[in-house]
Amino acid sequence: MLRALSEAGFSDTRARRAVVQALSESRTGATPADLLTRGRSLHAGLGQVTVYRTLEILEHLGLVRKLHQEDGCSSYATSSAGHAHHVICRTCRAAVEFEGCRIEEVLHEASARTGYKVESHFLELFGVCPACRRKK
Amino acid sequence: MLRALSEAGFSDTRARRAVVQALSESRTGATPADLLTRGRSLHAGLGQVTVYRTLEILEHLGLVRKLHQEDGCSSYATSSAGHAHHVICRTCRAAVEFEGCRIEEVLHEASARTGYKVESHFLELFGVCPACRRKK
């Protein structure tokens, strides 16, 4: 992520490194408040505004994606570039990406039924991760 | 919706009728603030809190679903019961439901790739509605 940031022309700063690292250490996705806390253990002076600003940049670059869950839509998870979606564990909240979303058929059917020209989609799966399955 | 509400044991009140009607008149999904405004034209004394509370009930009953869009996750659209998703027009924002989401294959693939046991999903499509296509 750091590399991508600087390749996109952004300065390499302590604050951004802290946010980026905090983000990549999170298995579950993190809210701006989470990131402030975790980020401050890496760079004590980190401010909440910078967390918001860094997330905005990362999101635009496609390095991070917002997760939309029952209890809120303000957590972010890292995302390798390209088309992918997240699967989220309902027990421990671990969020992982998966690629290979063969959804064209669904899009065509939706298009046929509604008359809309479908151009993009958002998909998120929920379930139980391998670790939590074992624990049960 | 009113029927479903009372069948679920909720009182039939002016305030709820106003919210329900405001909701069903909206083609695009409506935020709590929108619903307060529109709802007040039907029941002047309507309070914002009641809008929130009514939305919460309707959501639990599956009569309404939250839309997650670029500019926010706080608008709600009506939803006929059962499994369905929304397609949203990027131009005029009209949101319509479609059923027949044959997505099992995608879920299996995700499961195979990630090891998660996938139990549910959230899908939302974006595109251009018939009316807006004609206008172009």
Add this chain to the structure above:
DNA sequence: GTGAAAAATGAAAAAACTTTTCAATTTTCG
């Protein structure tokens, strides 16, 4: 219908979250 109990309401306050502002600091690059 009537009246008591239960449910629901809405104003206001509190809490939570996000954005804006701006002076100061940090980073970049010649």
Add this chain to the structure above:
DNA sequence: CGAAAATTGAAAAGTTTTTTCATTTTTCAC
């Protein structure tokens, strides 16, 4: 290094959502 540009963070402002609680409305048994 040193100037210019970019970034930062504290505080203030703006939004949105939730909580509280006294009052009003609805329901239901009679």
